[in-house]
Amino acid sequence: MTSPSPASPIPASEAIRFEHVSVRFGGVQALDDVSFSVGRGEVHCLAGENGSGKSTLIKVVAGVYQAAPGARTDYFGESVTSLTPKLARARGVAVIWQDLALFPEMSVAENIAFDGLVGAPRLVNYRAIRATARTALAKLGVTLDLAARLRSLPISGRQLVAIARALAADAKLIFMDEPTASLTQAETDHLLAVVRTLSASGVAVVFVSHRLAEVLEVSSRVTVLRDGRLVGVFNAADMTQSRLTELMTGRRFDQAVTARDVGEKPIVVQTAGLTRRGEYEGVDLTVRAGEIVGLIGLIGAGRTELAHTLFGMARADAGVIRLSGSPVAFASNREAIRAGVAYVSEDRLALGLVQPQSIADNTVITILKAITGAGGLISEARKSAAVTKGINEFAIKIGRPDDAVSTLSGGNQQRVVLAKWLATSPRLLILDCPTVGVDVGARDGIYRIVRGLADRGIAILMISDEVSEVYFHSDRVLHMAGGRIVAEFDPRRIAIADLERAVYA
Amino acid sequence: MRDYLRTHEGEARILIVLAVLIAFLAFASPSFFTAGNFASLMNNNAVNVIWAVGLLVVLIAGGIDISFAVAASVTQYLTALVLLAIGGGDWILGLLFAGAFGIAIGCVNAVLIAGFRITSIIVTIATFNALFGLLMFMTSGRSIYDLPDWWTDRIAAASLGEGASLMLPVAAMAAAMAATWFLITRTTTGRQIYAFGDNPEGARRAGVATVKIQFIAYGWMGLMAGVGGLMQVNLAQEVVPNALIGRELDVLAAIVLGGARLGGGRGSVFGCFLGVMLVAVVQNGLNLLGVSPYAFKMVIGLTILGAISLSNVDLGALLAGGSRRRGHASSH
Numbered sequence: 001m002t003s004p005s006p007a008s009p010i011p012a013s014e015a016i017r018f019e020h021v022s023v024r025f026g027g028v029q030a031l032d033d034v035s036f037s038v039g040r041g042e043v044h045c046l047a048g049e050n051g052s053g054k055s056t057l058i059k060v061v062a063g064v065y066q067a068a069p070g071a072r073t074d075y076f077g078e079s080v081t082s083l084t085p086k087l088a089r090a091r092g093v094a095v096i097w098q099d100l101a102l103f104p105e106m107s108v109a110e111n112i113a114f115d116g117l118v119g120a121p122r123l124v125n126y127r128a129i130r131a132t133a134r135t136a137l138a139k140l141g142v143t144l145d146l147a148a149r150l151r152s153l154p155i156s157g158r159q160l161v162a163i164a165r166a167l168a169a170d171a172k173l174i175f176m177d178e179p180t181a182s183l184t185q186a187e188t189d190h191l192l193a194v195v196r197t198l199s200a201s202g203v204a205v206v207f208v209s210h211r212l213a214e215v216l217e218v219s220s221r222v223t224v225l226r227d228g229r230l231v232g233v234f235n236a237a238d239m240t241q242s243r244l245t246e247l248m249t250g251r252r253f254d255q256a257v258t259a260r261d262v263g264e265k266p267i268v269v270q271t272a273g274l275t276r277r278g279e280y281e282g283v284d285l286t287v288r289a290g291e292i293v294g295l296i297g298l299i300g301a302g303r304t305e306l307a308h309t310l311f312g313m314a315r316a317d318a319g320v321i322r323l324s325g326s327p328v329a330f331a332s333n334r335e336a337i338r339a340g341v342a343y344v345s346e347d348r349l350a351l352g353l354v355q356p357q358s359i360a361d362n363t364v365i366t367i368l369k370a371i372t373g374a375g376g377l378i379s380e381a382r383k384s385a386a387v388t389k390g391i392n393e394f395a396i397k398i399g400r401p402d403d404a405v406s407t408l409s410g411g412n413q414q415r416v417v418l419a420k421w422l423a424t425s426p427r428l429l430i431l432d433c434p435t436v437g438v439d440v441g442a443r444d445g446i447y448r449i450v451r452g453l454a455d456r457g458i459a460i461l462m463i464s465d466e467v468s469e470v471y472f473h474s475d476r477v478l479h480m481a482g483g484r485i486v487a488e489f490d491p492r493r494i495a496i497a498d499l500e501r502a503v504y505a
Numbered sequence: 506m507r508d509y510l511r512t513h514e515g516e517a518r519i520l521i522v523l524a525v526l527i528a529f530l531a532f533a534s535p536s537f538f539t540a541g542n543f544a545s546l547m548n549n550n551a552v553n554v555i556w557a558v559g560l561l562v563v564l565i566a567g568g569i570d571i572s573f574a575v576a577a578s579v580t581q582y583l584t585a586l587v588l589l590a591i592g593g594g595d596w597i598l599g600l601l602f603a604g605a606f607g608i609a610i611g612c613v614n615a616v617l618i619a620g621f622r623i624t625s626i627i628v629t630i631a632t633f634n635a636l637f638g639l640l641m642f643m644t645s646g647r648s649i650y651d652l653p654d655w656w657t658d659r660i661a662a663a664s665l666g667e668g669a670s671l672m673l674p675v676a677a678m679a680a681a682m683a684a685t686w687f688l689i690t691r692t693t694t695g696r697q698i699y700a701f702g703d704n705p706e707g708a709r710r711a712g713v714a715t716v717k718i719q720f721i722a723y724g725w726m727g728l729m730a731g732v733g734g735l736m737q738v739n740l741a742q743e744v745v746p747n748a749l750i751g752r753e754l755d756v757l758a759a760i761v762l763g764g765a766r767l768g769g770g771r772g773s774v775f776g777c778f779l780g781v782m783l784v785a786v787v788q789n790g791l792n793l794l795g796v797s798p799y800a801f802k803m804v805i806g807l808t809i810l811g812a813i814s815l816s817n818v819d820l821g822a823l824l825a826g827g828s829r830r831r832g833h834a835s836s837h
Binding site: 099104105110119121 | 769
């Protein structure tokens with residue numbers, strides 16, 4: 001692995017140059033003497049964990065927060081002080097937050113030209129709106145139906161609308177917050193092509209993300225923040241995801257490969273020729289008791305769809321699934337749960353937990369029958385026994401079991417999800433991107449729990465799009481692409497760089 | 506046609522249902538498709554449409570107002586008292602006072618909703634009860650019959666022949682529809698109302714003055730409540746404090762039928778008109794077919810349920826031969 005070298009000198013012509021930026025909120029030093037610069041037309045990555053100060057830095061650039069006196073804040077070669085969001089916009093800074101801030105019921109054209117509708121009341125000129133939208137989309141090299149309602153577009157289309165909206169407002173520097181989080185590989189490629197077009201026309205783009213593998217290739221430099229301080233600015237060409245993780249956390253994790261042989265332990269799940277048209281094809285996989293199989297693939301490779309079939313939520317068109325030797329065809333996920341399959345969904349926020357409900361209620365939701373006492377009512381004694389068991393077993397840090405799940409951190413929420421599924425005593429546990437939204441630092445705890453579950457004889461299928469996750473924490477790695485399992489790797493016999501090449505290339 | 510369906514799904518759907526219903530009634534009852542019946546349909550529903558376009562603006566802005574029928578009653582009463590006190594007045598003064606009282610009540614709702622950040626349904630349930638209680642208490646339930654002549658004189662706005670005429674409230678309805686259409690589709694303020702209802706946080710970040718938008722929406726509703734109340738007196742020839750209670754839910758259901766969305770961001774004046782008319786034609790048809798009036802509410806309820814359910818079906822796919830549900834069925 002090549003180690004990243006300090007970046008080459010900053011381009012002569014700069015979009016922004018910020019130096020000695022400090023921001024304090026009460027007793028918290030959110031930014032401490034940070035420097036940040038982006039060249040005109042440069043594609044730049046801003047990386048850091050939650051709480052590292054990236055959001056604060058964006059908000060300083062966007063004029064939402066003020067830097068403490070003594071900072072140098074230049075926009076396009078001009079020193080600017082006492083900035084407001086409006087002034088920052090006028091200077092050509094646009095931020096596209098992850099929620100996009102668009103209007104689903106309004107037309108594509110109105111969404112793109114919306115900033116022209118704000119201000120002093122006047123009549124609407126729809127022709128001008130369409131012209132503005134057309135021009136902005138043309139700059140992106142994209143055509144969209146201007147009359148279509150935004151909600152009819154997929155997320156990737158909405159993202160293009162958000163970018164076009166920034167261009168329509170004459171943006172010269174666009175921040176994109178986690179832009180690839182919900183895109184398929186093809187959509188990501190398209191977005192990156194659009195970003196290259198923007199860059200060529202002199203518009204700078206800053207990707208703000210903690211999953212940078214996909215955007216590193218179009219970027220020239222990476223700025224890394226940690227605990228409100230600048231770690232450094234690096235050439236993107238020399239950067240790898242694992243090195244970046246180290247820079248973001250400032251820790252070297254126990255990055256030893258944990259893979260081992262499970263030998264001839266009984267096979268828990270086996271599929272043969274499993275196919276669902278348009279999603280995955282001819283999938284043969286085996287997971288033995290006590291084994292962790294990593295399923296690596298980019299979004300859109302068919303991994304989640306495969307998991308849904310194993311969990312009884314979608315039927316296969318062809319092929320068989322055998323659970324402990326006997327063929328199964330689940331009509332619903334309730335049957336799958338009864339047969340001992342548990343599935344920890346990728347979208348913990350929306351699907352995995354009932355956020356406003358209590359930790360206790362979330363923990364026992366899968367085993368309501370088991371804690372039902374006389375008269376069909378829930379037995380409080382059995383419930384609290386089950387909850388206590390879950391909390392202790394997974395070392396969940398909570399206030400009280402009655403607190404809402406939404407009060408917990410990402411890592412602790414994921415532990416509640418695991419506790420909830422473990423209460424069903426599964427034979428097969430499917431983890432779909434188990435550490436999405438969990439800080440790098442808190443991930444280790446999750447991995448240790450998963451390994452502990454495997455040691456108890458549970459077969460584990462761990463889906464991920466992060467190579468390091470499956471490389472270090474599974475016994476075998478299956479690579480899925482285009483709906484097929486294309487290769488199998490033994491982490492003990494391959495270098496992580498080679499695995500990264502195989503997956504991302 | 507395809508294009509219109511795509512961008513105006515709500516209207517297209519209800520237009521089809523209404524056309525089928527009208528065709529059926531035209532065959533089933535000889536007195537349905539006549540100038541006289543058309544005139545009475547319009548005259549009797551003009552006030553509902555006036556209220557509906559007012560409520561439409563509130564729905565688009567993501568709110569709801571169930572206090573407007575009571576607000577209209579209060580407005581009628583106050584306007585009558587003021588006009589009688591100043592010696593009678595005329596249409597201009599009447600519109601001025603009714604409009605102003607209506608807007609004032611709307612602004613009270615807006616202060617509570619936008620200023621104190623209370624959910625609109627809670628606020629308007631409270632103002633509904635408070636206003637109605639106050640009205641009944643102050644009036645002891647007494648009606649006013651002795652009204653100025655200009656107010657109760659019937660004025661024909663257009664003759665349809667066969668002795669049938671569209672009356673003044675229908676002209677007022679047309680004006681209210683045109684004004685509302687202009688506000689919500691032709692002014693930047695109107696587009697900001699849509700945007701605010703659609704994504705309040707997004708609108709706020711784009712620089713929309715969100716509090717002002719809510720005052721405009723509830724104020725517009727108040728204005729329409731006042732104007733509708735004024736026209737209602739012209740039809741009913743009297744001011745009865747509890748006569749309008751209960752109309753708010755009929756109007757609300759009609760607007761949602763017409764494609765507006767509870768939750769904001771969607772709805773049109775034409776759809777609103779069609780929604781009110783669909784309910785009116787069903788009721789009119791039941792009347793003409795001699796169905797027991799006791800069955801009316803039930804049939805109207807079922808019609809609303811049927812029409813709303815239909816709005817979950819993808820029309821384009823239906824026309825193409827298959828009825829596919831929109832969105833993905835998820836099983837959890």
